[in-house]
Amino acid sequence: MYTTVHLRLDAATLVFAISLLAFSLAILCALLARGSGSRRLGLHEWSASLALASLAFFLFFFRGTGPWVLTYLLANLTMLAVVPLTMLAYAKLLKVSAPLSSMVLSGAVGLSGVLAVFFLETAPEFGVFSMSMAMGFQLVLAAWMVRGARGRSGAHWRRVLNLMHGLGALVFFVRAGMALNGNAVQVSTVANSPTQIVALCVGALYFTVVTVVFVVMVSERMHSEMRDRLRRDGLTGLYTRTAFFEMVSTKAARLQAQGYALVMVDMDNFKRINDNFGHAGGDAVLAHAARMLSQWTRLSDIAVRYGGEEFCVLLHACSAEEAGRFARRLVDEAGKQSVRMKDGRNVRFTFSVGYACAPAGQTSHSVESLEAVIDQADQALYAAKAAGRNQVQAFTGRPVHGV
Ligand SMILES: Nc1nc2c(ncn2[C@@H]2O[C@H](COP(=O)(O)OP(=O)(O)OP(=O)(O)O)[C@@H](O)[C@H]2O)c(=O)[nH]1
Structure with missing residues (x-):
């Protein structure tokens, strides 16, 4: 009478789900930014970053069926811009400066591997290695920026963000290590290896948690600015x-x-x-x-x-x-x-x-x-x-x- 249902998380479903998730979060952030007029607090950059992540995962989903130029080259280039955009959002919200030269350097590392695989047809491990190193390094830079923000307010949220940055960086460095050992197939976007499933689950968790925390931090900042405005005289600002x-x-x-x-x-x-x-x-x-x-x-x-x-x-x-x-x-x-x-x-x-x-x-x-x-x-x-x-x-x- 009973039918046994085997629930399985496969990579393709997860990739598509992450694309949808990032897209929904991007729309939510864009609407919040428009509604609150808080352009200067980084919500626009955050929304753009999520939109790019959504596009990249959407293209990854068609890997194997769609054209290589879109599902490999464009998808990876788009992915490389995701974390730098979140860093620009942090720069606005936390009033810290973005490490531009390190961001460019990490982008160049990822780019070199992707271009080598696409144009020179080098081993795919090289592409996975350079992309993973670049993304891992970008997340370390993001954590470093968040850590550099001063002030006691929001310190607990900054710790949560850095926990997620650390987790994300760890996943990418493990991927880079596996690629070095010639395991690129195990970590390819369409592979159903346990490593890949765990990495994608961490990805979904990462986008959800960091976005929720970022939005909460923006709203806390807006409330404290509003409180401060009410305490000040309109003409003199005292x-x-x-x-x-x-x-x-x-x-x-x-x-x-x-x-x-x-x-x-x-x-x-x-x-x-x-x-x-x-x-x-x-x-x-x-x-x-x-x-x-x-x-x-x-x-x-x-x-x-x-x-x-x-x-x-x-x-x-x-x-x-x-x-x-x-x-x-x-x-x-x-x-x-x-x-x-x-x-x-x-x-x-x-x-x-x-x-x-x-x-x-x-x-x-x-x-x-x-x-x-x-x-x-x-x-x-x-x-x-x-x-x-x-x-x-x-x-x-x-x-x-x-x-
Ligand atoms: N433009 C402007 N004037 C103001 C404001 N608040 C108060 N005043 C004016 O400040 C003036 C204060 O005048 P008084 O209290 O006689 O003082 P005073 O002319 O500075 O003379 P002393 O204090 O004795 O040197 C009044 O004319 C008020 O109308 C404001 O927000 N803007």
Whole structure:
């Protein structure tokens, strides 16, 4: 009554299935890239890489029945471009540079073997060996790029990618070794040898896993960029006041342990700038001043648009002398700047600056105590305004404890 069904994975089915899989993933990535407008994050390159892989496997499928120029020459040349395109995608997403000369070198190795087999009719082992070495080397390069990406965010995803790159490279180096031993038939695309079946299964797994991980990394990047945009002021690109208090409340313990300075910066007679050059002119001056502040702060500092024409800078792990130097430098530099308006007129501006310091090693930490330091810096700022503007004043009252 029962019919025994023998399930078998044969190479031709796997090759065709991988072609379909890569094609579907390529379409998915292209649609995601179009929908999200995230061209700069490498989804287009990733999609192109999958489309080429799909074409190569489609051509491999007809090996033995289709013309050799398509099923051998074109298929292998297409295959050689697959990993380099993923490396270009990594370069965009991970902001690392692609090793172009090594990519060209690996391509030349693969190409030489394929051309020798096609035009000079050398032994097929030579083609398998050079293609496998080239592809294995390309995957090692891809792993090296991914490893070189900095930042803790996405580190676990990068590890998964490199696991797959390592697995893929291993398969290709084993193929190269077998070809060296004269086993090209065992590893040919149409062979049903166990080596070939395992290699194709790894190929299917590779395309699925690396694509899923890449898409997840792209979406995580887009979310974090969107979060960051919401925390920044549209005109100046500096953090908003709300974002500032959120950020310091999460860093409170470190700030109070290492100490910090709070520098309040206010543009002088800004109403006059608006009156003389219009609101758009005033906006251009504000944006210029904000760029200046960003340039002068370190990565660990936080530059904020605190109010209309008022900024504040939190200098992390900073002594009173350093804060004073920073504040004086701001005032000196502002005095040297001029902003060119659309009508060709130049606008000059000055800053009044007040600062206060919270010494290192305090034990209490809260946003309330940060507000006390801000209040002290504000008092110093008003003293600078009262003393005639375009100058720095330090808060000279008793020191504030905590963050
Ligand atoms: N263009 C522009 N102007 C702004 C913006 N935010 C606030 N302002 C203007 O900044 C001006 C601030 O004026 P005041 O508070 O009198 O200060 P001030 O003229 O700089 O005088 P002092 O601070 O006393 O030196 C107001 O005219 C606001 O309209 C903005 O985003 N763009």
